[in-house]
Amino acid sequence: MLNLNFALRDRRVGVAILAAFLSVAVLAPLLSPYDPHAMGVPYLSPSSAHWLGTNDIGQDILSELLYGARISLFIGITAAAIITLVGMMVGIVAGYLGGKTDWILMAICNVAMVLPSFPLAIVLAAYLGGGIKSLMISICLTAWSGTALVVRASVLQLRSAGFIRTLEAMGANSVRIMFWHIVPNISGLVLVKAALAVCSAMLAEAGLSFLGLGAETEKSWGAILHYAFFRNGVFNGYWWWYLPPVLCISLCITGFMLLGRSRRDSASEHEVRS
């Protein structure tokens, strides 16, 4: 019961954080005091005109930050959706069908697991060139394997459950059993993995953009950090340039973590009761 209260609190805080970021992302054109691409006086410190100062080419950092929420969240959520969908499909098919299918899918999964994901993403992003699409491919290529393994393990458990045996005895086909009956029963687990996948995708995006391998023309939090670092913002102590994107990334990831954790806690609570 105590656990459940924590889960509830986690969920509320998580939802509040994410709702705030999502509304900022949606309302960026209304909230931004300036066009994030418009140039002005460089290296201004925070003032009433520019709340977070300006960067090396005089762009308003607050406006960059607000628009940056769009790209960072879009890439994080879309990449996580792809990762989760692919991981879930592979896990369910391997776990339920078993045999040779399982063997082949798990072999591919193991290869994806042993590849060091971030160095591979760097190489891929560099090879494919900048842009959101190549960023997405480099983030998703190996990240699905963790979800696939966890989903497979819980499908193996479910496969021997009475109701699955009954469905088989009633002549339900595999596709129906997998997607109509197994998917809802593992949805709690999948949502936890999805929330964590958003975290790792956003971090990967920030890392790649920081290294200059992201979408260069787009404003993202990682890209702001990239310019703050490579145009000497960090060395000159312009904290208003590099600190806000770091805080935004951390806070947003905390929001997704809390949401994932609350789902996990309430899911395990449900299992205990049933």
Add this chain to the structure above:
Amino acid sequence: MIDMLRFDTLRVAFTQAQQPALDDFSLVIPAGAKTMIIGETGSGKSVLLLALLRLLPASASVSGQIWFEGKDLQSIPDEELRRLRGATFSYTPQSSGSSLNPLLTVGF
């Protein structure tokens, strides 16, 4: 009366068990007949039905034949057997608690 269902010297053995679960089991069930199989726990009633539906785990080896309307159920394709399941024969496990999808509503 024609034979509807016929078990012919059926033997089911599990790799991890010393004794077979079913050995030399033969039974004829004619069309229209009601047949009850009674036995104590572990005597192989469920194994018999699972063998009929071809739903035994991979660790079970089955020999002998099961004939349904003149077809050997051990050798017909998966898809054909799947269409027979539910429509012509089925199986309901004992524990009702685990026999229903916990996330679906029963009834209307």
